Amino acid sequence: MDDITLYMWGSPNSRRVSILFEELGLEFVARNVNIRENEQFAPEIVALNPFGKVPIAVWQENGERRVMFESGAILTYFADRSGQFLPAGGSSRCETLSWLMVVLTALGPHSAYAHHWSALATEKLPQALDYHVGVAARVYRLLDERLGLGTYLAGDYSIADMAAYPWISVSEWTTLSLDDYPNLKRWHADIGSRPAVASGMELPLVGVCAGR
Numbered sequence: 001m002d003d004i005t006l007y008m009w010g011s012p013n014s015r016r017v018s019i020l021f022e023e024l025g026l027e028f029v030a031r032n033v034n035i036r037e038n039e040q041f042a043p044e045i046v047a048l049n050p051f052g053k054v055p056i057a058v059w060q061e062n063g064e065r066r067v068m069f070e071s072g073a074i075l076t077y078f079a080d081r082s083g084q085f086l087p088a089g090g091s092s093r094c095e096t097l098s099w100l101m102v103v104l105t106a107l108g109p110h111s112a113y114a115h116h117w118s119a120l121a122t123e124k125l126p127q128a129l130d131y132h133v134g135v136a137a138r139v140y141r142l143l144d145e146r147l148g149l150g151t152y153l154a155g156d157y158s159i160a161d162m163a164a165y166p167w168i169s170v171s172e173w174t175t176l177s178l179d180d181y182p183n184l185k186r187w188h189a190d191i192g193s194r195p196a197v198a199s200g201m202e203l204p205l206v207g208v209c210a211g212r
């Protein structure tokens with residue numbers, strides 16, 4: 001794998017991938033796509049991902065150019081390719097993929113919707129806010145209970161943890177407090193102390209979280 005470029009924004013979905021790339025010790029260029037300035041709709045970006053969203057990874061492999069979008073797809077591909085952070089088979093692979101999907105399909109989206117209704121929407125809709133904060137709280141409870149049983153979400157440290165960490169780092173977006181979820185709080189501090197996680201969370205070098 002050569003010439004890896006990660007198109008990203010300072011957002012949880014993007015930082016899942018920069019964390020994995022740092023954990024794998026990959027050399028890559030993190031290119032800032034400012035979604036507040038609608039740069040995700042630039043022809044160069046839409047040519048890579050017709051959905052007009054980041055993260056997007058572009059690299060050379062076996063003499064051809066590869067392009068991937070969707071953070072979960074990128075995490076799975078690079079983890080499989082490296083043989084790290086996602087078991088190759090057996091029940092531990094089933095378990096890791098199951099928790100990864102909970103994080104991808106529930107934690108991220110409902111945290112983002114809670115943020116939308118609590119902070120970004122110009123019209124206040126209490127019913128919408130309550131619904132999404134309620135689902136986010138259900139996921140927080142689930143993760144907290146899970147992390148009461150073990151150090152990480154699925155056995156060893158994995159891409160499920162990497163996918164969850166950036167969203168838990170912006171827990172205030174959901175209006176929830178980690179003080180109410182002690183196992184999740186312990187896990188968050190533990191994961192955050194990893195140098196690769198700290199490096200991944202600093203990327204890209206410009207831009208701030210938009211919460212979408």
Ligand SMILES: N[C@@H](CCC(=O)N[C@@H](CS)C(=O)NCC(=O)O)C(=O)O
Nearest residue numbers: 011013035053054055070071072212
């Ligand atoms: N399911 C996608 C979500 C990607 C996503 O929503 N990215 C946001 C930044 S965190 C984005 O590009 N937003 C711009 C837009 O939706 O126009 C993933 O996990 O990669």
